[in-house]
Amino acid sequence: MKKVEFSKLPVWLNAIRDGFLSLLPMTFLLVIAQILDSLPLPIYHQKMYALFGDGYHVFFMKIIHTVNYSYGVGLAVLVAVHLMRAIQRNDIDLIPDTLVGVSAFANFMIVVLSGSFSPESLSYQSIFLGAAIGILTAELLRKLAYLSVFSFLRMPYESNSEFYYVMWLSPAIILLGLITLLVSTYLTTSHILSSWNIALLTFWIEQQASAMWIFHTLSIIINQVFWSVGFHGWLVLSGYFNDFLVPAGAPYDGVHVYRSLLTSFLLMGGSGVTVGLLIAIFLKVKSGYQRKIGLISVVPAFFNINDTLLYGLPIILNPRYLIPFICVPLLLNFLLLVALETGFIVPLNVKLSFTTPPLISGWLLTGSWHGVAFQVVSIIISTIIYLPFVKKVEALRKDEELICYNNATQVILTNRVKPFPTIGRDDRVGMFARGLLTSLLEDLERQRVYMDYQPKHSNDGSLVGLEALLRWPHESYGLIHPQVAVTLAEESNQIQVLGGYVIEHALAFKQKLNSLGYQELNIAINVSPAQLMHLEIVETIERLLIKYELTPDQLELEITESSILPDHPIINEALSRLSALGVGLALDDFGMGYASLHYLNRFKVNTLKIDGSLTLDVLTNQVKSDIISTIVALGISQKINVVAEYVETEAQNTKLIEMGCTILQGYFYSKPLREEDCISYLRQHYRKDFQSAYKET
Numbered sequence: 001m002k003k004v005e006f007s008k009l010p011v012w013l014n015a016i017r018d019g020f021l022s023l024l025p026m027t028f029l030l031v032i033a034q035i036l037d038s039l040p041l042p043i044y045h046q047k048m049y050a051l052f053g054d055g056y057h058v059f060f061m062k063i064i065h066t067v068n069y070s071y072g073v074g075l076a077v078l079v080a081v082h083l084m085r086a087i088q089r090n091d092i093d094l095i096p097d098t099l100v101g102v103s104a105f106a107n108f109m110i111v112v113l114s115g116s117f118s119p120e121s122l123s124y125q126s127i128f129l130g131a132a133i134g135i136l137t138a139e140l141l142r143k144l145a146y147l148s149v150f151s152f153l154r155m156p157y158e159s160n161s162e163f164y165y166v167m168w169l170s171p172a173i174i175l176l177g178l179i180t181l182l183v184s185t186y187l188t189t190s191h192i193l194s195s196w197n198i199a200l201l202t203f204w205i206e207q208q209a210s211a212m213w214i215f216h217t218l219s220i221i222i223n224q225v226f227w228s229v230g231f232h233g234w235l236v237l238s239g240y241f242n243d244f245l246v247p248a249g250a251p252y253d254g255v256h257v258y259r260s261l262l263t264s265f266l267l268m269g270g271s272g273v274t275v276g277l278l279i280a281i282f283l284k285v286k287s288g289y290q291r292k293i294g295l296i297s298v299v300p301a302f303f304n305i306n307d308t309l310l311y312g313l314p315i316i317l318n319p320r321y322l323i324p325f326i327c328v329p330l331l332l333n334f335l336l337l338v339a340l341e342t343g344f345i346v347p348l349n350v351k352l353s354f355t356t357p358p359l360i361s362g363w364l365l366t367g368s369w370h371g372v373a374f375q376v377v378s379i380i381i382s383t384i385i386y387l388p389f390v391k392k393v394e395a396l397r398k399d400e401e402l403i404c405y406n407n408a409t410q411v412i413l414t415n416r417v418k419p420f421p422t423i424g425r426d427d428r429v430g431m432f433a434r435g436l437l438t439s440l441l442e443d444l445e446r447q448r449v450y451m452d453y454q455p456k457h458s459n460d461g462s463l464v465g466l467e468a469l470l471r472w473p474h475e476s477y478g479l480i481h482p483q484v485a486v487t488l489a490e491e492s493n494q495i496q497v498l499g500g501y502v503i504e505h506a507l508a509f510k511q512k513l514n515s516l517g518y519q520e521l522n523i524a525i526n527v528s529p530a531q532l533m534h535l536e537i538v539e540t541i542e543r544l545l546i547k548y549e550l551t552p553d554q555l556e557l558e559i560t561e562s563s564i565l566p567d568h569p570i571i572n573e574a575l576s577r578l579s580a581l582g583v584g585l586a587l588d589d590f591g592m593g594y595a596s597l598h599y600l601n602r603f604k605v606n607t608l609k610i611d612g613s614l615t616l617d618v619l620t621n622q623v624k625s626d627i628i629s630t631i632v633a634l635g636i637s638q639k640i641n642v643v644a645e646y647v648e649t650e651a652q653n654t655k656l657i658e659m660g661c662t663i664l665q666g667y668f669y670s671k672p673l674r675e676e677d678c679i680s681y682l683r684q685h686y687r688k689d690f691q692s693a694y695k696e697t
Contacts, residue, residue: 013317015083015138016131017230021311022078026067031305031355033063038353040360071235072126073108079134080104080141088142095145096165103173104137107180114184127235137176144172202243211255213337215244219257220266220333224326227271230316234271234354251349254340261347263304263354264361265336268375268382270306272325273332275358276382277309280390283383288476289401290394303355313393320393328382335378344370405477408432412484421491437488439474444501448473449485451505452672455681456524456643456665459657463686465522465556467665468506469672490530499531500540507555509675511548518682524556524586532559532571538578552582558609560588575603586643591631600638608635610661612646618655625659632660 037060039045048056084100108130145168205214222241223233238245245257252258269275278301281294293312300308315321339345348367356364358379362371408429412422422433443449450473453466470482489498503525510523531537545552557578579585586607587600591614610631614624628644635642644656647666656664673681 011086012083012135013229015079015086015135016075017311017314017316018082019075019078019131019134020230020232020316022082023071023074024307024311026070026074027307028300030064030067031300031303033060033067034353035303035355036060037064038355040353040356040364072112072130073105075127075130076108076133076137077101077104079131080137083135083138084142087138095142095169099165099169099173100138100141103141103169103176104134106173106177107137108133110177110180111184114181114188127231127239131231133180140176140179141169141172144175145169147172198241198243205244206255212340215255215257216262216333216337217330219244219262220329221326223267223271224329227310228316228322228325234267249351252347258347259354260350260352260361260365261336261340261345264352264356264358264365264371265345265374265378266329266332267304267354268358268379269301270304270309271329272306272310272315273328273378273382274306274309274315274325275301275379276328276384277321277324277386277390279379279383280386284387284390285394288394289397290390302357304357305355320396321389324382324385324389328385331385332378332381335381336374339370339374345374346370402477404428404432408436409481409484412436412487413481423488423491433488433491436474436480436484437492437494440472440485440488441494441497443472443474444497449501450674451502451509452674453509453523453678454665454672455670455678455685456663457669459662459664463521463682464663465524466678467524467558467672468502468509468526470502470526471672486528490528495528495530496534496536496540499527499537502526503540504544507544507548507550510550510554512675513679513682514550514554516679516682518686519554521682521686522554522556522584524558526558526560526588529559529571532574533568535570535574535577538574538581541578541583542581553584556584556586556607558586558588558607572602579604591627600634605638605640607641607643607663609643609645615644615646615652615656615666616648618659619652628656628661629659635662636660 037057052059080100080103081097084095084097088094111129111133112126205211205218208214219237219241223237225233226236227233245259246253248259252261266273269278274297278294278297281290285291285294290313293308296312297306297308300306310316313321315325336345340347345366346368347365350364352361352365358375359372362373362375363369365371408422411429412433423430423437425433440449450471452469452471454469455463456465456467458464470485472480472482472485474480485498486495489495506523506525513519513521513523527537541555544550545555575585584606585604586609587605588609589611590608591611608631610628614628617624618628619625632642634640641662642660643663643665644661645665647653647656647664647668649668653664653668670681
């Protein structure tokens with residue numbers, strides 16, 4: 001039997017947080033219904049009543065109750081699913097999310113219907129139950145699934161996958177359900193759960209002279225602490241500590257916590273007075289993730305809803321924001337209590353929804369400018385406190401983002417020949433890869449991707465051509481390695497889009513060069529083997545050659561030899577048609593790849609481009625020097641041009657020419673140049689008599 005251990009507390013807390021995060025669509029639906037039901041605009045309610053009568057209240061309340069009553073069971077299912085994903089990463093057989101959810105749902109309903117909890121309490125009182133059942137379901141189901149007694153029910157791996165998992169897990173799910181029923185029945189009949197009574201604590205506090213201060217302070221601590229670990233603080237406070245609060249609809253009694261005071265003065269922008277956090281973000285962060293989350297959160301925060309901030313930044317389980325998140329409401333709570341004691345704030349007995357916006361709520365609750373002034377001062381204080389934390393978090397975020405970016409690009413670059421795409425991963429690397437892909441497609445559409453051009457010289461020094469090199473300037477990360485763009489395009493089946501963009505821009509520049517008198521120069525463009533899997537590339541090149549009035553011999557396609565070029569009928573047809581058209585074909589990175597000699601036998605090759613790792617070490621590595629000599633000899637025997645790239649020094653250049661390389665390219669001659677700089681370079685170095693002599697040879 002496989003040994004399975006229980007997970008640790010942080011993993012459970014992350015699962016609870018992710019469970020609440022997955023419930024955000026339901027939360028948003030609940031909030032929208034609450035806002036529309038209690039919008040503080042009399043004219044709105046007059047119009048709604050005229051159109052629908054009291055029916056619009058009934059409609060919104062149905063939504064509110066439905067969402068509330070779904071919270072517990074939804075949390076149980078989602079916590080179980082998220083926790084199971086986290087704890088079984090190294091398991092051979094992964095328990096499907098569907099069966100994990102089925103088990104959690106069954107266990108939750110068993111507890112509810114066995115009498116431990118009533119169906120009417122499914123909303124607020126069930127969030128702890130839902131989280132607990134979700135955790136226990138994932139942990140126990142995984143342990144029970146690997147019991148050897150059930151192994152005889154496991155089907156062969158060639159079985160239908162759904163049938164395989166159902167047969168394997170059904171006994172464990174049934175046994176777990178029976179265990180849940182027994183435990184729930186025992187807890188109900190023994191009255192263990194009813195031994196804890198908040199009413200006793202409430203009664204004790206009510207006898208104290210400082211009861212108002214104790215109730216307020218405890219309520220704030222409960223709300224903030226539970227929110228900080230992922231539980232909906234207001235639901236916990238309203239569901240489990242309801243005796244701390246003034247009964248709904250009752251006037252302020254000067255002792256208990258008046259709900260409208262709490263929501264209007266201590267939850268502005270949402271729990272943690274995060275309206276100040278939003279302002280701090282807009283003051284200190286000009287771009288990036290924090291600002292994006294801030295922009296998304298503005299409208300909800302106007303109605304005191306900050307779930308996107310809590311889960312998105314995140315604030316939950318984030319020690320960087322823990323201090324201001326808890327301390328700001330506590331400080332403002334102290335100021336509010338002083339204002340209540342001194343009579344500066346005198347709350348009116350008004351029915352005020354928690355979604356009433358700040359400043360408006362201050363006026364409606366107090367009927368004076370005092371309430372508004374207190375809110376303004378509170379917002380300023382919260383902003384000042386949040387500012388240094390926002391600045392620190394942003395600095396750390398940038399550092400972490402750069403690390404994640406570097407990790408993602410490294411994986412993308414090393415994943416070029418792997419069957420599983422990077423953009424299909426479900427971790428941070430996959431998210432970054434998908435984000436980069438989105439940016440690439442947007443930048444292609446906005447024409448932000450451009451081409452640099454590196455000159456190529458013959459062994460007599462004359463200019464013979466240019467290589468077009470892709471340049472992708474990302475707004476956050478600067479220039480991104482071209483192969484990252486190519487790999488992302490290949491993985492997403494967007495390589496024809498990227499390839500067509502490169503070909504069009506390069507040929508458009510070639511037309512410009514022709515108009516300036518540089519017709520003799522050819523232009524080389526890198527193509528991915530994936531592009532050749534579609535005959536569309538041939539049609540694209542034919543169309544663009546006509547569009548830009550170019551002859552086929554003015555174009556050379558460099559096929560990267562470090563990627564496998566499959567022996568596929570479509571690829572062979574594409575290469576044959578391009579060669580017949582008169583387009584030159586070059587093998588890039590020749591000599592260190594997979595099937596160099598096989599490619600020479602498959603299709604007509606005009607140029608061999610020696611792998612840069614060989615030319616860089618030609619002066620110091622005899623083995624690599626011998627490989628270059630062999631390639632040169634092959635080129636001479638086959639009457640094929642041999643190009644040496646990464647030529648950086650005069651000694652290296654001299655050695656490669658002596659060895660027989662016919663064309664040279666590298667920083668010794670020129671770095672890759674932007675279009676205007678390239679034209680300037682041509683004006684200084686281009687000599688037509690060299691060109692003619694070179695072409696004759």
